[in-house]
Amino acid sequence: MTGELRVALDSGGIAAGAGEILEELRILCAAYPGLKVIAVGTPGMCYADPQVEVVIAGLPQVSFGNLTPEAVHYIFREFLEKKQFPDQEFLNSKAILIGGRIFGQPGAEPPQYILLCNTQIQGSPLPTEMISAFAAITKVAIADNFGFYNQGLAIQLFPSGAVYANLSEDDLLVIAQGLSRGELPSKKFWLAGNGQTRIASRNCGVINPESLSSAVAAGAYEALKKALSQMSPQQVIEEVHQSGLRGRGGAGYPTGKKWHLTALQPSPQRYVICNGDEGDPGAFMDRSLLESDPHRVLEGLILAGYAIGASTGYFYIRAEYPLAIARVRQAVREAREAGILGKNIFGSNFSFDVKIRLGAGAYVCGEETALIASIEGKRGSPVPRPPYPSQRGLHGQPTCINNVETLAFIPAIVLQGGQWYASIGRGTSTGTKVFAVSGHIRRTQLVEVPMGTTVHEVVFNICGGLPPGHNLKAVQTGGPSGGMIPASLLDTPLTYEDILAIGSIIGSGGMVVMDDRVNMAEVMRFFLSFNTDESCGKCAPCRVGGFQLRHLYEELCGGRGEQQTIPQIERIAHAMQAASLCGLGKAAPNPIFSTLRYFREDYLACLK
Amino acid sequence: MGEPEPTQQSSGSDAICEFIGNLKVENDNLILALHAIENRFGYVPRQSALLLSKRFSVPLARIYEVLTFYHYFRTTPSAEHTLTICLGTSCWLHGSEKILRNSQNLLAELPPEERQRFGLSEVRCVGCCSLAPLVFAGKKVIGRLTPDKMKQIIEGLLSNRGDIS
Ligand SMILES: Cc1cc2nc3c(=O)[nH]c(=O)nc-3n(C[C@H](O)[C@H](O)[C@H](O)COP(=O)(O)O)c2cc1C
Numbered sequence: 001m002t003g004e005l006r007v008a009l010d011s012g013g014i015a016a017g018a019g020e021i022l023e024e025l026r027i028l029c030a031a032y033p034g035l036k037v038i039a040v041g042t043p044g045m046c047y048a049d050p051q052v053e054v055v056i057a058g059l060p061q062v063s064f065g066n067l068t069p070e071a072v073h074y075i076f077r078e079f080l081e082k083k084q085f086p087d088q089e090f091l092n093s094k095a096i097l098i099g100g101r102i103f104g105q106p107g108a109e110p111p112q113y114i115l116l117c118n119t120q121i122q123g124s125p126l127p128t129e130m131i132s133a134f135a136a137i138t139k140v141a142i143a144d145n146f147g148f149y150n151q152g153l154a155i156q157l158f159p160s161g162a163v164y165a166n167l168s169e170d171d172l173l174v175i176a177q178g179l180s181r182g183e184l185p186s187k188k189f190w191l192a193g194n195g196q197t198r199i200a201s202r203n204c205g206v207i208n209p210e211s212l213s214s215a216v217a218a219g220a221y222e223a224l225k226k227a228l229s230q231m232s233p234q235q236v237i238e239e240v241h242q243s244g245l246r247g248r249g250g251a252g253y254p255t256g257k258k259w260h261l262t263a264l265q266p267s268p269q270r271y272v273i274c275n276g277d278e279g280d281p282g283a284f285m286d287r288s289l290l291e292s293d294p295h296r297v298l299e300g301l302i303l304a305g306y307a308i309g310a311s312t313g314y315f316y317i318r319a320e321y322p323l324a325i326a327r328v329r330q331a332v333r334e335a336r337e338a339g340i341l342g343k344n345i346f347g348s349n350f351s352f353d354v355k356i357r358l359g360a361g362a363y364v365c366g367e368e369t370a371l372i373a374s375i376e377g378k379r380g381s382p383v384p385r386p387p388y389p390s391q392r393g394l395h396g397q398p399t400c401i402n403n404v405e406t407l408a409f410i411p412a413i414v415l416q417g418g419q420w421y422a423s424i425g426r427g428t429s430t431g432t433k434v435f436a437v438s439g440h441i442r443r444t445q446l447v448e449v450p451m452g453t454t455v456h457e458v459v460f461n462i463c464g465g466l467p468p469g470h471n472l473k474a475v476q477t478g479g480p481s482g483g484m485i486p487a488s489l490l491d492t493p494l495t496y497e498d499i500l501a502i503g504s505i506i507g508s509g510g511m512v513v514m515d516d517r518v519n520m521a522e523v524m525r526f527f528l529s530f531n532t533d534e535s536c537g538k539c540a541p542c543r544v545g546g547f548q549l550r551h552l553y554e555e556l557c558g559g560r561g562e563q564q565t566i567p568q569i570e571r572i573a574h575a576m577q578a579a580s581l582c583g584l585g586k587a588a589p590n591p592i593f594s595t596l597r598y599f600r601e602d603y604l605a606c607l608k
Numbered sequence: 609m610g611e612p613e614p615t616q617q618s619s620g621s622d623a624i625c626e627f628i629g630n631l632k633v634e635n636d637n638l639i640l641a642l643h644a645i646e647n648r649f650g651y652v653p654r655q656s657a658l659l660l661s662k663r664f665s666v667p668l669a670r671i672y673e674v675l676t677f678y679h680y681f682r683t684t685p686s687a688e689h690t691l692t693i694c695l696g697t698s699c700w701l702h703g704s705e706k707i708l709r710n711s712q713n714l715l716a717e718l719p720p721e722e723r724q725r726f727g728l729s730e731v732r733c734v735g736c737c738s739l740a741p742l743v744f745a746g747k748k749v750i751g752r753l754t755p756d757k758m759k760q761i762i763e764g765l766l767s768n769r770g771d772i773s
Pocket residue numbers: 246247248249250251252253255275276277278279280363364365366367368369401402403404406407508582583584
């Protein structure tokens with residue numbers, strides 16, 4: 001047996017027991033020298049933790065999830081050693097099988113393995129005669145899911161990995177008959193992908209994040225080599241400019257422009273900072289990227305340093321992410337040993353090194369001026385802008401701050417060109433965006449989709465909608481600074497402008513699905529407790545206004561509200577929005593307006 | 609991973625002096641110094657703040673200004689059993705506020721000497737929302753919590769059974 005078993009060991013996987021699974025597999029594989037068990041980051045399907053992806057010559061590339069050590073033994077014996085699918089009874093109760101891990105081209109050879117799946121969200125199980133029709137041809141199993149939904153019945157053939165979808169039961173029977181005569185399914189049903197496009201998260205769940213050689217084998221630092229040998233810093237900025245990339249930390253400011261403005265400042269010393277504070281509750285994009293592919297983010301930071309003329313970079317990572325910190329430390333150490341950090345990188349004139357700084361449980365430190373203060377060892381209190389950090393930042397020098405995900409796009413943009421990146425997405429929202437979908441959702445997971453994909457496509461067609469029993473009420477984006485997207489507006493494309501037009505923001509990428517049991521005034525009470533806990537207290541509109549609002553919501557939700565309560569809330573919210581010093585206070589009223597706009601009846605219900 | 613486990617035993621003044629004396633951090637980094645102390649002692653003892661104030665040549669008030677701003681640092685020793693419940697949005701939607709309230713009530717009913725063994729606190733999302741709602745028992749994450757499961761965890765810790773899963 002040759003190949004590898006990829007066990008997802010990000011902090012979510014570890015918390016779910018992936019460490020034990022890894023140990024079991026290492027013991028089982030000891031007898032097979034060609035078989036490697038590697039610890040990877042998250043492939044995105046957090047709901048399936050602990051999970052393993054099987055990439056072994058001659059076997060279909062599938063994942064098994066919700067594993068226990070006993071299940072691993074069974075899978076090893078049946079699937080790896082006997083080369084047959086685990087018993088369907090086992091797959092229905094002891095572990096799940098996930099297909100659609102690769103989307104192959106239709107091959108010419110007859111399939112050796114077949115996976116079936118009903119991708120309809122409320123679909124019924126496939127009838128047994130259907131399964132027997134395929135069982136007569138070759139080895140067959142029913143997958144828990146193919147990573148996409150609402151595309152009828154689907155089938156995946158191996159070794160090609162080709163997926164055919166949007167099939168009816170009759171279509172499937174025709175395919176079964178065809179296959180038994182050696183004919184492949186009609187190409188009109190062939191599906192090229194699942195709606196996701198992975199750029200920033202491309203190597204997540206694929207490479208070993210604690211190994212430089214594993215990252216390099218997957219193409220890490222190619223872009224840096226290219227930039228240092230063939231491109232001037234201005235050319236790098238120009239590519240980023242052409243890509244149309246906008247900051248993924250929340251504000252959506254054009255990255256190329258920010259770099260250009262920082263590079264313009266006359267100063268002998270400049271800094272670049274990677275913002276890994278990720279404080280929005282329900283967001284785990286940056287954690288996943290840092291834990292699963294730290295070298296990509298590091299490469300992005302080095303390229304940013306080269307472009308703007310900085311010799312020192314910082315990672316600022318929140319202390320609640322110890323694994324991300326450890327993996328970034330490891331990546332920096334290995335890169336330094338390999339000469340990717342330090343003096344004269346790759347023999348060029350460019351020298352650059354990075355330092356790692358930790359947050360300490362303060363959401364406001366994600367705000368750029370507070371973050372700078374925190375790096376300087378002070379309280380994380382924001383200061384008024386201008387001057388912007390690009391003018392006067394860390395230690396008074398021009399400083400460029402970018403979000404983790406923003407930086408993770410840079411290597412691909414440098415390598416494949418700004419034009420290529422700009423060709424993905426929609427309008428001025430180019431490229432892809434990583435979202436973390438959680439809450440009342442069937443599949444809590446990370447998705448990376450072209451911007452312009454609709455909310456509905458993400459929530460339903462990729463994440464499988466809500467668990468049975470309840471309907472969607474709203475999708476919350478932008479964390480406590482964002483807003484609610486009501487069920488009636490789910491067809492809104494995920495672009496900065498379209499989401500803003502309906503009263504929310506793309507934000508950093510957290511997407512929390514709420515079902516019809518949730519009262520939106522209650523959600524606001526909860527958000528305000530967050531905002532008042534996290535307010536730094538520096539300016540009165542946020543400090544005092546926040547507490548007043550919190551109090552009003554507590555009254556309202558406690559059944560003590562009066563007719564005056566709602567107008568009072570609106571008045572304070574307007575004042576707070578207009579007069580607060582930093583984004584925290586300015587944006588805290590956003591979800592208030594959004595819930596009042598779409599869910600006023602929830603407020604009125606509290607008054608009764 | 610990477611971070612030393614906090615140890616409670618040797619927080620005598622010699623240990624603190626020695627630790628601060630050997631601390632290798634750059635001068636611009638009070639926060640990393642505080643992290644190192646918190647990791648070592650489980651909180652930031654007053655004596656260490658005094659020593660830091662000398663070491664960084666800043667007034668003690670500056671140290672406390674920073675120390676008290678950040679939720680992550682504690683100024684009193686942590687309890688024998690720390691339970692940190694996530695109040696991020698996903699965990700909240702899955703009932704973590706109620707679990708927190710139940711736990712508070714449960715602990716309030718205990719005799720004071722038992723009660724003191726527990727430190728109950730909150731955190732705002734640790735990025736493992738697929739396990740919502742979750743609690744940290746020490747450094748161990750326990751996910752898909754229910755009020756019953758939480759009750760079992762507390763009872764298990766009370767009777768010093770290590771098996772909290
Ligand atoms: C209260 C507050 C919290 C923020 N938290 C974060 C954060 O956790 N991560 C982040 O990248 N940006 C955060 N931001 C945005 C940053 O201030 C800044 O705009 C961003 O890091 C710039 O990077 P980008 O241009 O790549 O998006 C926050 C802003 C505010 C006002």
